[in-house]
Amino acid sequence: MDKQDVVVIGAGVVGLAIARELALRGRDVLVIEKAISFGTETSSRNSEVIHSGIYYADSSVKARTCVQGALKLYEYCKTRSIPCRRIGKLIVATDHDEEQTLGAYLAQGERNGVEDLVLLDPLELAEREPEVHGVAALWSPNTGIIDSHSFMFSLLSEFEKNNGQIVYKTGVASGKGTSAGTELTMLDGYKLLANTVVNVTGLYASDVSAKLGVDSSTIPVTRYARGRYYSYAAKSPFNHLVYPIASKAGLGIHATLDMAGQLRFGPDVEWINRLDYSFDGSVIDDFSTAIKLYFPPLKTSDLQEGYTGIRPKVVGEGEDAGDFIIHTPEQTNCPGIYALYGIESPGLTASLALSELLGDMVCQY
Ligand SMILES: Cc1cc2nc3c(=O)[nH]c(=O)nc-3n(C[C@H](O)[C@H](O)[C@H](O)COP(=O)(O)OP(=O)(O)OC[C@H]3O[C@@H](n4cnc5c(N)ncnc54)[C@H](O)[C@@H]3O)c2cc1C
Numbered sequence: 548m549d550k551q552d553v554v555v556i557g558a559g560v561v562g563l564a565i566a567r568e569l570a571l572r573g574r575d576v577l578v579i580e581k582a583i584s585f586g587t588e589t590s591s592r593n594s595e596v597i598h599s600g601i602y603y604a605d606s607s608v609k610a611r612t613c614v615q616g617a618l619k620l621y622e623y624c625k626t627r628s629i630p631c632r633r634i635g636k637l638i639v640a641t642d643h644d645e646e647q648t649l650g651a652y653l654a655q656g657e658r659n660g661v662e663d664l665v666l667l668d669p670l671e672l673a674e675r676e677p678e679v680h681g682v683a684a685l686w687s688p689n690t691g692i693i694d695s696h697s698f699m700f701s702l703l704s705e706f707e708k709n710n711g712q713i714v715y716k717t718g719v720a721s722g723k724g725t726s727a728g729t730e731l732t733m734l735d736g737y738k739l740l741a742n743t744v745v746n747v748t749g750l751y752a753s754d755v756s757a758k759l760g761v762d763s764s765t766i767p768v769t770r771y772a773r774g775r776y777y778s779y780a781a782k783s784p785f786n787h788l789v790y791p792i793a794s795k796a797g798l799g800i801h802a803t804l805d806m807a808g809q810l811r812f813g814p815d816v817e818w819i820n821r822l823d824y825s826f827d828g829s830v831i832d833d834f835s836t837a838i839k840l841y842f843p844p845l846k847t848s849d850l851q852e853g854y855t856g857i858r859p860k861v862v863g864e865g866e867d868a869g870d871f872i873i874h875t876p877e878q879t880n881c882p883g884i885y886a887l888y889g890i891e892s893p894g895l896t897a898s899l900a901l902s903e904l905l906g907d908m909v910c911q912y
Pocket residue numbers: 556557558559560561562563579580581582585586587588589590591592593594595596597598717718719720747748749750751755774814855856857858859890891892893894895896897
């Protein structure tokens with residue numbers, strides 16, 4: 548049976564970042580991906596925003612890895628000429644109750660280490676975004692956008708240049724602990740022995756851990772919260788990212804620009820029981836109502852159905868936001884097996900900080 552030092556299961560942005568990090572540290576790494584290419588699931592169905600780290604709870608993994616990850620990501624993009632722009636973001640309060648929340652965001656952001664946030668009055672808001680209606684706003688200059696596909700392609704190239712290997716169209720079906728390592732069986736029956744296995748399968752992480760033989764009492768339930776995006780048919784009226792006050796499960800139906808200048812609105816939050824990326828357009832009036840609170844001139848006819856993405860959640864509907872969960876062999880109760888759960892937003896931003904964390908954890912053994 549073939550023997551491998553490290554197997555990373557899943558080639559989304561976080562899996563690729565971890566694989567690259569371990570290869571750079573001299574480990575012999577194989578990535579196993581069930582799809583025909585890298586980044587075909589959550590990593591290509593998101594807002595492509597580099598978050599600054601405002602919303603996340605004190606001392607959370609999200610707060611730490613988002614703030615550090617944004618720094619690393621801007622530096623990575625700069626040194627490799629990967630398209631990204633630090634265009635800044637406005638979080639807009641549309642009434643005086645919401646204004647209180649902006650103060651709370653400012654305090655939370657500062658506790659998380661986001662140092663450049665500024666509260667704006669209506670005149671200052673109008674100077675930055677004349678089309679946006681609001682009684683106040685929080686300006687986050689360090690928020691930006693990135694071409695996430697170019698980023699993933701770069702991670703993969705650096706991984707391969709450092710002797711990493713990747714196989715596609717190969718799903719990991721099961722795993723079994725042996726005295727020589729974890730025996731992995733692929734969907735086609737092929738078997739492989741690995742010293743270290745890192746489960747970075749996003750929406751499938753709980754299921755994959757169960758199949759690897761991870762102690763079931765340690766595996767969090769992964770729940771799904773789908774988000775829809777509408778693209779805006781007219782020229783963008785905004786030069787910055789524009790966000791409303793966040794909800795518990797998402798950041799509110801916000802306006803983001805991609806690197807080509809295309810404006811899109813979304814995502815909303817729809818809790819679903821099975822993985823399904825279909826787009827139910829019956830919510831268009833809800834979208835329109837939500838957007839008009841901060842962009843009153845919107846014409847609903849300018850909203851065109853775009854795409855959906857699904858957040859892997861480790862909390863249920865109505866509960867406070869969960870944190871990223873990283874389990875080492877101590878927590879999985881399986882020698883050599885690491886697992887990441889609930890890697891929703893800001894996982895793209897945090898990817899290079901998460902990979903450094905995993906690099907330290909794996910290499911200390
Ligand atoms: C709607 C939405 C908006 C978001 N917006 C942002 C944003 O603006 N900024 C930000 O920082 N983050 C954002 N995120 C979060 C970010 O997209 C994710 O955190 C990130 O993409 C997760 O990457 P991943 O590698 O963990 O998972 P994924 O990209 O889901 O990759 C997992 C991979 O595992 C593979 N796989 C699954 N099962 C198996 C198996 N058995 N064998 C082999 N391979 C398997 C899958 O095919 C997939 O390729 C958003 C997320 C969503 C849903």
